[in-house]
Amino acid sequence: MLAYGNGDAAAFEVLYRRHKDPLYRTLLRACRNEATAAELTQETWAAVIRTRGTYEVRAKFSTWLYRIAHSKLIDGVRAAKIETEPLEDDAPFTAPEHRQPEREAENLSLGQRLKASIDALPLEQREAFLLKEEGGLSLEEIAEAMNVGRETIKSRLRYALARLRRELADVA
Amino acid sequence: MSPENREPEDQDFEAFMAGRDEVSREYRKLDQPQSPQNVDDAVLRMARAAVAAPRARPAPVAAARPRRRWQVPLALAATVVLSLSALVALHEDEEAKQQAMLETGQTLNVPMEHDAAPASALDEVVVTAMMKAERRQAPAAEAPAPAAPEPMPSPPPPPKPEPMKPAAPSISADAQMSGQLAQLRASEAAAQRQEEDKAKKEDMQQSMAAERRRQAYAYAQDQQAPVSSGGNSMSKQYGSRMAPGAASPVPMPAPAAPPRATMGKSAAQPHARLDSDGDGVPDFKDEAEEAAAMAAQRPPAPPTILEKMALVGAEEWIALIRKLRDQPNLPEARRELENFRRTFPDYPLPEDLKPLLPQPDGAGK
Numbered sequence: 025m026l027a028y029g030n031g032d033a034a035a036f037e038v039l040y041r042r043h044k045d046p047l048y049r050t051l052l053r054a055c056r057n058e059a060t061a062a063e064l065t066q067e068t069w070a071a072v073i074r075t076r077g078t079y080e081v082r083a084k085f086s087t088w089l090y091r092i093a094h095s096k097l098i099d100g101v102r103a104a105k106i107e108t109e110p111l112e113d114d115a116p117f118t119a120p121e122h123r124q125p126e127r128e129a130e131n132l133s134l135g136q137r138l139k140a141s142i143d144a145l146p147l148e149q150r151e152a153f154l155l156k157e158e159g160g161l162s163l164e165e166i167a168e169a170m171n172v173g174r175e176t177i178k179s180r181l182r183y184a185l186a187r188l189r190r191e192l193a194d195v196a
Numbered sequence: 197m198s199p200e201n202r203e204p205e206d207q208d209f210e211a212f213m214a215g216r217d218e219v220s221r222e223y224r225k226l227d228q229p230q231s232p233q234n235v236d237d238a239v240l241r242m243a244r245a246a247v248a249a250p251r252a253r254p255a256p257v258a259a260a261r262p263r264r265r266w267q268v269p270l271a272l273a274a275t276v277v278l279s280l281s282a283l284v285a286l287h288e289d290e291e292a293k294q295q296a297m298l299e300t301g302q303t304l305n306v307p308m309e310h311d312a313a314p315a316s317a318l319d320e321v322v323v324t325a326m327m328k329a330e331r332r333q334a335p336a337a338e339a340p341a342p343a344a345p346e347p348m349p350s351p352p353p354p355p356k357p358e359p360m361k362p363a364a365p366s367i368s369a370d371a372q373m374s375g376q377l378a379q380l381r382a383s384e385a386a387a388q389r390q391e392e393d394k395a396k397k398e399d400m401q402q403s404m405a406a407e408r409r410r411q412a413y414a415y416a417q418d419q420q421a422p423v424s425s426g427g428n429s430m431s432k433q434y435g436s437r438m439a440p441g442a443a444s445p446v447p448m449p450a451p452a453a454p455p456r457a458t459m460g461k462s463a464a465q466p467h468a469r470l471d472s473d474g475d476g477v478p479d480f481k482d483e484a485e486e487a488a489a490m491a492a493q494r495p496p497a498p499p500t501i502l503e504k505m506a507l508v509g510a511e512e513w514i515a516l517i518r519k520l521r522d523q524p525n526l527p528e529a530r531r532e533l534e535n536f537r538r539t540f541p542d543y544p545l546p547e548d549l550k551p552l553l554p555q556p557d558g559a560g561k
Contacts, residue, residue, distance in 0.1 A: 033247045037240060048231035062235050069239040073246050135226050157223050185212050188219045
């Protein structure tokens, strides 16, 4: 990124090809819409290009990149581009029996059910899970990218993991 | 805490964070969609364009630094120049105002003893102003003197004689002689005028010194006068001298009155009065009495510049009265003579004008 900030366009291409797909998948599975994901991806990279002159090496580039992506995601939520659910970790599923993910997942493959379970997670848990799986970020890095405390992220990940395991256990 | 002592949830969470969990393994088996090609193209095009274009942000910073470097010195220089020019303009304005006051016949109300150092320079300015005023009033046909408008301390060089040239065929020897004679006369007139100017200047400087002493004396007396005398006694005292030609309530002093022999003693009187017992402590007792004694002992001042101006005016006025008498326009001549006597009560009246004075039995009318 420093090389690109000094005018090396080829350095940006290397950087882009390394991070473009994980970033896109994170945004795609967070917002659950391809067009919105493409738009947010482009906006994220445009912000990286604009702020290249002020970039400082204070953290990993991926942490900085996903922090920008998180900001864009929140902007999308505020602009009602992204549907989200209230963050109620202990709330029971209130959907009809035949519409509950567990029942719907019974007729799908394991991967498809996992994907459906991820989509059913609240946005904050979903995003934290995706940052860990797609971005490869640690607890501290996820906390920095999402601008919350480490324990908050740990709690969100615990809830997300418990739900997903339950889905997979039911199948197993 | 060792891993064995941890709760199963913690161990599962650590396994998940390390990527060893079943959820992580199943997630990695999911399809891996890639970013759309149009997004890739747009982003890469944007990145190249940003590098190829001149950097907008650093450029102004680089351009602003040198401007900041010369802005401060320039502002300081401009401030200094403006301040100096304002000071010079004020100084010139003051000089012009003083000169204008002097040319209109006014005197300074500032006591001269407070600024004794520039007194000679002030004399010079006053004298030159007076001489310029006299020259302006002088008839143009008085003498073909060389133009010397600026009264400089050094006399202007005499007109250079023209180098001898071979006589032109159209000019006769008489013409040459007359030209040389004219030059000779002009140089003689110039020299004579310079001597006259010099004498006038010395005379006026002496008069100015006397006037300054007199004003200092009056100022000292005014400062020590009782408060009950009230009003601006300075302005009253000097105001009476401001307009010699006007019909002021205070008559003009006699212009040609000679100084008395007690002049030197009286000039030192104000300072002696401040400490009459000589103990170094100013004596303020019986100030009214002392002021009255001082007023009695005050010597008549030597003729001042204004008095000399008044003298010139008086002579011209006398000539006017004579002219009126000879026309003959006796009523007008008598009226002018009465005005003259009111203005110059101490002026010695010429004998030939005394018959115009009103006689007790009305014979003169």
